[in-house]
Amino acid sequence: MKPTREGGFDLHGHTxxxxxDKKEFWRRVDIVNMSPEQMVIDAKNxxxxxxAITDHDTVRGLDRALNAAAKEGVIVVPGVEIxxxxxxxxxxxxxxxxxxxxxxxxxxxxxxxFKNPETVIKWIHDHGAIAVATHPSQFGGKLRSNMxxxxxxxxxxxxxxxFSKLFDAIQTxxxxxxxxxIASEIADKHGIPKIGGSDFHLHGQVGIxxxxxxxQVENWQGLIQAIREGKTEPFFQQxxxxxxxxxxxxxxxxRIILQNLSSxxx
Ligand SMILES: [Zn+2]
Ligand SMILES: [Zn+2]
Numbered sequence: 001m002k003p004t005r006e007g008g009f010d011l012h013g014h015t016x017x018x019x020x021d022k023k024e025f026w027r028r029v030d031i032v033n034m035s036p037e038q039m040v041i042d043a044k045n046x047x048x049x050x051x052a053i054t055d056h057d058t059v060r061g062l063d064r065a066l067n068a069a070a071k072e073g074v075i076v077v078p079g080v081e082i083x084x085x086x087x088x089x090x091x092x093x094x095x096x097x098x099x100x101x102x103x104x105x106x107x108x109x110x111x112x113x114f115k116n117p118e119t120v121i122k123w124i125h126d127h128g129a130i131a132v133a134t135h136p137s138q139f140g141g142k143l144r145s146n147m148x149x150x151x152x153x154x155x156x157x158x159x160x161x162x163f164s165k166l167f168d169a170i171q172t173x174x175x176x177x178x179x180x181x182i183a184s185e186i187a188d189k190h191g192i193p194k195i196g197g198s199d200f201h202l203h204g205q206v207g208i209x210x211x212x213x214x215x216q217v218e219n220w221q222g223l224i225q226a227i228r229e230g231k232t233e234p235f236f237q238q239x240x241x242x243x244x245x246x247x248x249x250x251x252x253x254x255r256i257i258l259q260n261l262s263s264x265x266x
Pocket of ligand 2: 014
């Protein structure tokens, strides 16, 4: 992959620490082919300033990713993508960023999976991290992993929701949806920072969707602070090729992705 000078942070993605445990259904439904170390190397090669590791319902990969980050000179943001359980058998994902791995030693089984979103967001805040509404969509509902726009709106509304259960940021750009205009409107309405993350699963996808940070940051703690202060702007990597997305296509999501990103392809 050609390095770019675009920099920025890819704030959502998965490594094989998600899927190696075959006993746990929710960890193996995703097809992931990168180790945490490979993710860090890919981030460096893609010219990123940093990358978030947000595996499904596990923090098992954090130490490996952070060790690799120290070696490669890339910032790794420790996190986890938590599967909540909302109304109508909806299982929305909630992104947790800035989860201190030292707080999580031996705590992998305490991650609040399948709890209601309010409980999940509160848990994230109790651990000093930020809660991000990730890949929201109008299609929530039964057995889907997207939170509906209405729920994101509700959980972003300071008048309706206690602050400990409010989203700190909304992911408005990702591979699946391209630029999500409705998510962007919700963020604007409530004055919530917008972030971009690829939701990469495969080698070659790290850095397709990024977040520019309007401040020099030295480590993940500084990055989380900058997000809290709203110094963010999501953007797409400029040289996206069909090849990079074609990988995804093999796993059935490619058609939607190509539609959403067609104007950006080179
Ligand atoms: Zn997800
Ligand atoms: Zn994800």
